[in-house]
Amino acid sequence: MPKRAADAIESLDGNIAYELDEDTTAQSKKPRNADNDTSAPHNGDSNDADAPQEGKKDSQRKRKKKTPKFIFSDPAIARAPLADQAAFFNKKMESALRDLTSLDLEGNQFEPEFFTDTSEYDAPRDHEHFVEWLKTYGQSDYAEPIPKKAPKGAPRVLVITCHANRAVDLVKASRDLGGEKATIKLFARHIKIGEQQYLLKKFQKDIGIGTPNRILALLKANSLKLDRLDMIVIDCFLDLKDRMLVDMPETCQDFFNLYREFLHAKLKDESTRIAMY
Template sequence: MADNLEDEWWETDNRVQNNKIEENSSDEGEQKNTGEVSNKRSAEEEGEDQGNRTKKKQKRKRKKITTELKEKGKSSRASPTDVIDLLSKHFEGKLSPVELDEIKLDPDSDFYVSSESDHTPSSYLRTILPKWKKLVKSSGDLKPGSPLVLIITSSAIRAVQLNRDITDFKTEECKCAKLFAKHFKIEEQQKYLSKNVCHIGLGTPNRICSLIKNGSLHLDSVKSVVLDWNWRDKKFKRMADIIDLRIDLMVLLQTFIIPHIHANKCKIGIL
């Protein structure tokens, strides 16, 4: 008895052959796609490697502060133009033209001569304030919390050092208010400033700004603002090189110091 087959034998052979051709085509397509993916991944990896190499080169090209100091020379000192340029750069795009005009400083009329490399803190203060002793003696009507000189420095440690360095400038009658955060709570400083006459205010931008804002420190009698600009810490950074400190200094200058300079006979000294 014959088998009951649905298709003729030649039709079956053709279908088998066609299936084999389709399978081969599918395998070739998969291999092609796999190859394309591999090539794409290789290109991406190569791009990442090249990007990493570029970053490393940029890091190598970035100069250290010590290298820059050697190139410029250790005697390189800041000038009024450096302060003015930093103000312009910091507030560029943040303030309107009118607001920028309000914080403009004149390098001749708004600044004392800058300190030289052979100046000590005391000798520089004597240079810009030659009549300091008379000024202290004639300040009998000075109000509490209203210093004659405001010295702005980068840290509490540096402020303590400066306070010692200007001992021979201060005279016996002169009192110095310590306006920095280390070991001093702001409430203690508020209490001191409300009861005591101080001829010199010495501190950091952030704390000075806070004390002016809460009404404890007054700029009415300030004749000179001295920026401890050239001093460098253990990492060779100046106050203008430390981001947070620079921001605090810019806010202090914009909000309080520059308006006071424009309204009064007050100048900036660069130590």
């Protein structure tokens, strides 16, 4: 199968590196026939490209169709210098929170020292490599059992991603570290906030994985706590429109409000760091 790799990193704002697989395998397309196809009407046009041509075998009528399959890798920002990562998020925050004054923005700036350099990690940043990546860049040994005296509902790692499907994949992967009870789902799909509040109050959790809206709601309700937090993972996963967390209208404002109201203070006291996955 021929394969073409193309670099699309022109700037740090919204561009990505990706591979393009072109599947040139011949794919057959059944001709429309009024006798055996009732799903689509026949217009009777003799020049219809899909109509069977007399004297040609079925194999000769098969067309080669290029079906591009995009395999997106990490956005450039995940491997950028730390100063560029800070500038990137400050620019995105200014765009997302237009009602903030310049004074408010200056008081909540992302700083290069908030970030952990993960640029040397060469493996794909997909859910299958999440545990390996976390063991490499995490500030604690997350494979160790949670201390019995650890506060309830206070994870050491907070993973913020763009939607529930991605969060589910990361939750499944992270169970390899300490079992299902070590991870809590912090997103809304099929999980009521009351259930999450109960679990946070009842159990000790090391890793919380979720979306900005639900994480923000749980923090405001004082159910999710940041006492033990030492690592904030910002997931760089791209959706089908090549957008990451800070580009999506449904997540960007919640993310930056979460940062301003709760995470900025933790980063300023140097007890917590951001890592881009």
